[in-house]
Amino acid sequence: MFSLSEENYLKAIFHLERNYKGGVSTNALAEEMETKASSVTDMVKKLSEKNLVKYKKYQGVKLSKAGRKTALEVIRKHRLWEYFLVEKLNFSWDEVHDVAEELEHIKSDKLITELDKFLEYPRRDPHGDPIPDAQGNFVQTSKVLLSACKKSDLGKIVGVKDSSAAFLQYLDKLDIGLGSILEVRHIEDFDQSIELEVDSNTITLSHKTASNLYIQLE
Amino acid sequence: MFSLSEENYLKAIFHLERNYKGGVSTNALAEEMETKASSVTDMVKKLSEKNLVKYKKYQGVKLSKAGRKTALEVIRKHRLWEYFLVEKLNFSWDEVHDVAEELEHIKSDKLITELDKFLEYPRRDPHGDPIPDAQGNFVQTSKVLLSACKKSDLGKIVGVKDSSAAFLQYLDKLDIGLGSILEVRHIEDFDQSIELEVDSNTITLSHKTASNLYIQLE
DNA sequence: ATTTATTTTTAGGTAAATCTAAAAAATTAG
DNA sequence: CTAATTTTTTAGATTTACCTAAAAATAAAT
Numbered sequence: 066m067f068s069l070s071e072e073n074y075l076k077a078i079f080h081l082e083r084n085y086k087g088g089v090s091t092n093a094l095a096e097e098m099e100t101k102a103s104s105v106t107d108m109v110k111k112l113s114e115k116n117l118v119k120y121k122k123y124q125g126v127k128l129s130k131a132g133r134k135t136a137l138e139v140i141r142k143h144r145l146w147e148y149f150l151v152e153k154l155n156f157s158w159d160e161v162h163d164v165a166e167e168l169e170h171i172k173s174d175k176l177i178t179e180l181d182k183f184l185e186y187p188r189r190d191p192h193g194d195p196i197p198d199a200q201g202n203f204v205q206t207s208k209v210l211l212s213a214c215k216k217s218d219l220g221k222i223v224g225v226k227d228s229s230a231a232f233l234q235y236l237d238k239l240d241i242g243l244g245s246i247l248e249v250r251h252i253e254d255f256d257q258s259i260e261l262e263v264d265s266n267t268i269t270l271s272h273k274t275a276s277n278l279y280i281q282l283e
Numbered sequence: 284m285f286s287l288s289e290e291n292y293l294k295a296i297f298h299l300e301r302n303y304k305g306g307v308s309t310n311a312l313a314e315e316m317e318t319k320a321s322s323v324t325d326m327v328k329k330l331s332e333k334n335l336v337k338y339k340k341y342q343g344v345k346l347s348k349a350g351r352k353t354a355l356e357v358i359r360k361h362r363l364w365e366y367f368l369v370e371k372l373n374f375s376w377d378e379v380h381d382v383a384e385e386l387e388h389i390k391s392d393k394l395i396t397e398l399d400k401f402l403e404y405p406r407r408d409p410h411g412d413p414i415p416d417a418q419g420n421f422v423q424t425s426k427v428l429l430s431a432c433k434k435s436d437l438g439k440i441v442g443v444k445d446s447s448a449a450f451l452q453y454l455d456k457l458d459i460g461l462g463s464i465l466e467v468r469h470i471e472d473f474d475q476s477i478e479l480e481v482d483s484n485t486i487t488l489s490h491k492t493a494s495n496l497y498i499q500l501e
Numbered sequence: 502a503t504t505t506a507t508t509t510t511t512a513g514g515t516a517a518a519t520c521t522a523a524a525a526a527a528t529t530a531g
Numbered sequence: 532c533t534a535a536t537t538t539t540t541t542a543g544a545t546t547t548a549c550c551t552a553a554a555a556a557t558a559a560a561t
Contacts, residue, residue, distance in 0.1 A: 070518065091539055104519055106540055111517090123526060123539060154397035164391045173382045179372035288548065309509055322549055324510055329547095341509060341556060508557070513550100520545070528537070 067117075069170050072139050074098065074108050075117060078128055079136035088125025137201035143169035144190035144197075145180055151191040152184065158191040158242075159233035192233075193224030193243050193279065211249075211259065212276035218249045224279035232277060239268060247280070285335075287388050290357050292316065292326050293335060296346055297354035306343025355419035360395055361387035362408035362415075367398060369409045376409040376460075377451035410451075411442035411461050411497065429467075429477065430494035436467045442497035450495060457486060465498070 067075075077097040081089040091109070095102045113120040117132035128136060146168040150156035156164075178199065181187075188204070189195055195203040208223050222245045225232065236242055241263055250267065251260040257272035270278075285293075295315040299307040309327070313320045331338040335350035346354060364386040368374035374382075396417065399405075406422070407413055413421040426441050440463045443450065454460055459481055468485065469478040475490035488496075 068517080092537090100518090101520065102539060103521080103541080107518075150394070153401055154394065156393065156397070160393070164389065164394055167389045167391075168386075171382065171385045173385075175374065175378070176368070176372065176382055179374070183371055286547080310507090318548090319550065320509065321511080321551080325548075502561100504559100504561080506557105506559070508555100510553105510555070512553080514552105515548105515550070517547090518545100521543090523540105523542080525540070526538080528535100530535075531533090 066172055067115075067135060070108065071112060071115075071117070072135065072170055074112060075128065075132050075136040076139050076143075078118065078126060079133065079140065082128065085125065088127050090125050094126070134201055137197045137203075139169050141197040141199075141201070142171070142177055144194060145177065145184065145187070147190045147192075148184055148187045148196070149180060152187075157233075157237075158228075159230040159237070161191060162228060162230070191243075192228045193222075206281060208279040208281050210276050211270070211278040211280050212257065212272055214249050214259070214275075214280060214282075216249050216252055218280075219247075219283040220280035221246050221283075222278055223281040225277055226279065227277040232274075235274070239270075240264075240266075241268070284390055285333075285353060288326065289330060289333075289335070290353065290388055292330060293346065293350050293354040294357050294361075296336065296344060297351065297358065300346065303343065306345050308343050312344070352419055355415045355421075357387050359415040359417075359419070360389070362412060363395065363398055363402065363405070365408045365410070366402055366405045366414070370402065370405075375451075375455075376446075377448040377455070379409060380446060380448070409461075410446045411440075424499060426497040426499050428494050429488070429496040429498050430475070430490055432467050432477075432493075432498060432500075434467050434470055436498075437465075437501040438498035439464050439501075440496055441499040443495055444497065445495040450492075453492070457488075458482075458484075459486070 074094070077094060078089050081093055081097055085093060091102045091105045094109070095105045098105065109118060109120050109126050112118040112126075112132065116129055117135065118126045119129055120126045143165045146165040147161040150161045150164060151158060181199070187196055195205060197203040206223065209220075210226070211220075211222075214220065222241060222243055224243070225236070241247075245263050247261045247263045249259060250262055253259070257275075258269055259272070259275045260267060260269045292312070295312060296307050299311055299315055303311060309320045309323045312327070313323045316323065327336060327338050327344050330336045330350065331344075334347055335353065336344045337347055338344045361383045364383040365379040368379045368382060369376060399417070405414055413423060415421040424441065427438075428444070429438075429440075432438065440459060440461055442461070443454070459465075463481050465479045465481045467477060468480055471477070475493075476487055477490070477493045478485060478487045
């Protein structure tokens with residue numbers, strides 16, 4: 066099987082591929098992995114030899130079929146564990162990430178199959194992200210960033226882009242979260258701040274905040 | 284905190300201290316860890332510098348207070364996870380060990396506190412071993428090896444010394460396990476094989492098998 | 502009490518994953 | 532289209548946890 070480090074690289078490449086269509090750059094991967102570009106080059110070479118990624122010098126890196134499969138397995142495990150922590154062990158959504166980072170590397174097919182069954186096959190993790198099934202399939206519902214919405218748009222919060230504890234706790238303080246129904250009341254020209262009606266309250270979010278909230282439009 | 288390897292050494296020393304009262308020998312630890320004596324010496328030096336063990340060259344090794352505390356924390360985690368796997372995820376008692384070996388190293392106080400609560404504070408793991416509480420306290424009920432029993436002794440199986448899958452599956456095949464009530468009917472002089480009555484059946488166990496079953500006498 | 506055998510330690514080396522510093526390639530700018 | 536800048540790769544070290552082989556200490560046997 067694969068080392069902890071290899072699995073983490075595959076996961077990071079998977080996430081970055083969304084924004085780097087032509088191949089994930091060494092620097093981007095270095096930033097995501099909180100390491101140096103030279104370390105990335107080394108690891109990418111290793112992954113390439115194992116046929117987990119497609120890599121040509123100076124051309125960035127892409128997951129191979131096998132690499133994508135492994136990445137999705139790790140992501141499946143991560144999200145199932147997050148769901149377990151929130152639903153069964155009283156964790157809040159801002160506490161689960163670091164523990165799931167460790168749990169996702171436990172190697173046992175039976176463990177994850179049975180955990181999935183025990184949790185009754187959840188479709189989404191506590192941050193609204195879809196949980197891939199055992200074959201790596203997952204639904205990606207259409208969602209847009211709140212920052213891309215226009216005045217009078219109606220929608221529901223279905224995900225967060227930033228799932229750091231700091232951001233999630235801020236949302237808790239604002240009393241908004243997954244499932245909150247909102248209407249865009251006004252967008253301020255000057256700073257793109259956005260005024261919403263949520264549960265018959267009016268709140269104003271900064272552009273930065275709005276650009277970390279995913280909305281499913283009505 | 285401590286590395287995976289350090290935690291495993293502490294656990295191994297804890298288990299071996301039962302039989303090596305004057306200090307665990309390098310070779311015994313090497314065998315338990317499935318490594319070479321020279322590697323053990325290296326690691327023991329490191330643990331000694333971190334004040335997790337007391338060590339003098341050629342004199343074997345003992346856990347310090349801090350080392351014992353850490354060992355018990357790891358053992359607590361191992362046994363709670365084993366209980367979880369059997370009670371919640373349909374694992375059988377011969378399937379849990381390897382997965383628990385990985386899970387026991389997950390670092391999160393909240394995780395283990397909440398898991399313990401979720402499981403309703405179990406006292407024993409699936410092999411009959413006591414689960415230490417958060418302070419490292421655990422009950423050690425008086426038990427003897429079946430191989431040390433005499434004719435006409437009455438008792439109950441309360442634990443296994445060897446918890447390898449092979450042995451546990453053999454017990455399943457014999458249809459005996461934790462809780463089985465038995466009476467010693469005969470001990471064969473020639474090979475120490477032991478004849479038992481269990482659930483109104485008569486079975487004969489080899490000395491080797493008998494020396495891996497813990498009995499609580501009536 | 503020496504010699505022999507066993508155990509333990511030391512010395513030197515390896516593989517994985519990281520690092521720094523310098524060289525090479527690619528990109529951007531004038 | 533060169534020149535400057537940025538990105539990426541190479542080269543050489545470091546750390547952790549191992550290893551083998553040889554030396555040193557302890558234990559056992561004659």
